[in-house]
Amino acid sequence: MTRVVAELERLGLAEFLADFPGDSVDRRQWAAGARGLDGELRALAGFLLLGEPAAADRLPPALAGALPALVESGVAHRSGGEVRLLDVSLFRSAGVWLFAEPPSPFPVRHYFGRDSVALARRTGFRAGARVLDLCSGPGFQGLVAARGGARATLVELLPETAEVARLNAEINGVADRIEVLVGDLYEPLPAGARPYDHVIANIPFLPTLAAPGEEAAHDGGEDGFGVGRRVLAGLPRHLAADGTAHLTALLLQADERLVTDGELRAWAAENGYGLTVTLTERMAVDADSDLVQTTVSDHLETDPQADPEELTTAAVAMYASRGATAARLAYLRIDAGMADFRVLDRTGG
Numbered sequence: 001m002t003r004v005v006a007e008l009e010r011l012g013l014a015e016f017l018a019d020f021p022g023d024s025v026d027r028r029q030w031a032a033g034a035r036g037l038d039g040e041l042r043a044l045a046g047f048l049l050l051g052e053p054a055a056a057d058r059l060p061p062a063l064a065g066a067l068p069a070l071v072e073s074g075v076a077h078r079s080g081g082e083v084r085l086l087d088v089s090l091f092r093s094a095g096v097w098l099f100a101e102p103p104s105p106f107p108v109r110h111y112f113g114r115d116s117v118a119l120a121r122r123t124g125f126r127a128g129a130r131v132l133d134l135c136s137g138p139g140f141q142g143l144v145a146a147r148g149g150a151r152a153t154l155v156e157l158l159p160e161t162a163e164v165a166r167l168n169a170e171i172n173g174v175a176d177r178i179e180v181l182v183g184d185l186y187e188p189l190p191a192g193a194r195p196y197d198h199v200i201a202n203i204p205f206l207p208t209l210a211a212p213g214e215e216a217a218h219d220g221g222e223d224g225f226g227v228g229r230r231v232l233a234g235l236p237r238h239l240a241a242d243g244t245a246h247l248t249a250l251l252l253q254a255d256e257r258l259v260t261d262g263e264l265r266a267w268a269a270e271n272g273y274g275l276t277v278t279l280t281e282r283m284a285v286d287a288d289s290d291l292v293q294t295t296v297s298d299h300l301e302t303d304p305q306a307d308p309e310e311l312t313t314a315a316v317a318m319y320a321s322r323g324a325t326a327a328r329l330a331y332l333r334i335d336a337g338m339a340d341f342r343v344l345d346r347t348g349g
């Protein structure tokens with residue numbers, strides 16, 4: 001399967017993708033760039049990046065040979081002599097090739113986004129390190145680790161997404177250093193699993209409006225940090241004494257104060273952890289904001305009968321009840337054995 005990426009690189013696809021600024025995950029930029037291509041590379045970009053159908057017998061040999069595996073993993077569909085990718089594109093970032101879904105206003109199954117890239121940039125792994133990638137999606141964080149010589153255990157809730165992570169491990173030639181488990185956070189780990197040198201978790205962090213007690217394993221809960229809290233709660237058992245952990249989070253702010261400041265500070269002190277919270281993008285939390293409207297449309301996906309206006313009112317009320325004036329996309333770095341807490345504001349407050 002590694003012959004596939006060698007072939008794509010030889011045919012120029014890595015060169016094409018390398019030209020987009022900031023590890024672009026934007027299909028529109030690819031479409032614009034692809035206008036300047038022709039021949040085999042144009043056909044390849046159309047099939048692998050832009051969702052266009054391709055004639056199976058015209059594909060380059062290694063890619064044609066990998067088609068049964070792509071179909072088996074659910075990323076491609078073959079009908080007669082024609083084949084096309086299902087929802088996914090083939091991304092390349094940090095040297096990793098990744099079948100994943102381009103960002104969309106609608107919920108996606110095989111996630112890859114700017115936050116994935118930003119989180120990976122914060123990590124670093126030595127060869128042989130043991131890495132736990134929670135909420136692995138199609139596997140980007142674990143693949144970055146394995147590519148650097150680490151051994152990674154990936155945990156993903158959706159079986160079909162775990163299957164795509166396994167395919168991604170194969171095409172990157174690191175399947176021997178990756179295991180993919182299906183389940184809820186730490187739950188599928190074998191009893192007595194040795195603590196990990198690194199725990200990485202790009203969690204789902206949108207608030208959810210389910211009635212209390214009805215949350216699903218992927219629900220961020222009312223303030224969006226529900227999964228994050230459960231990841232933090234498991235670290236003392238699963239992170240090695242000199243380990244590091246990295247999480248994404250959406251944290252609420254009341255004017256310039258973090259609503260969870262006291263909670264995070266107390267958790268770090270209690271467990272003897274150094275916790276650095278880096279605040280990036282600021283998001284509005286009023287009724288018309290993208291955040292509230294995405295929260296509402298996410299809820300409507302599972303509960304189409306709900307009244308959008310009532311949901312909007314509930315979301316706004318949730319923020320108001322916490323005094324929140326904004327939400328911040330945040331990256332948490334945790335260093336075991338350091339007892340410290342600091343907040344870095346990368347947008348100047």
Ligand SMILES: C[S@@+](CC[C@H](N)C(=O)[O-])C[C@H]1O[C@@H](n2cnc3c(N)ncnc32)[C@H](O)[C@@H]1O
Pocket residue numbers: 109110111112113115116119134135136137138139140141155156157158161183184185201202203204217218219227
């Ligand atoms: C934001 S995506 C992150 C994907 C990937 N780690 C990355 O950085 O690009 C979150 C993923 O976590 C999965 N997930 C949600 N709740 C989970 C849980 N409780 N346990 C394991 N995986 C979960 C979702 O299905 C989704 O694939």
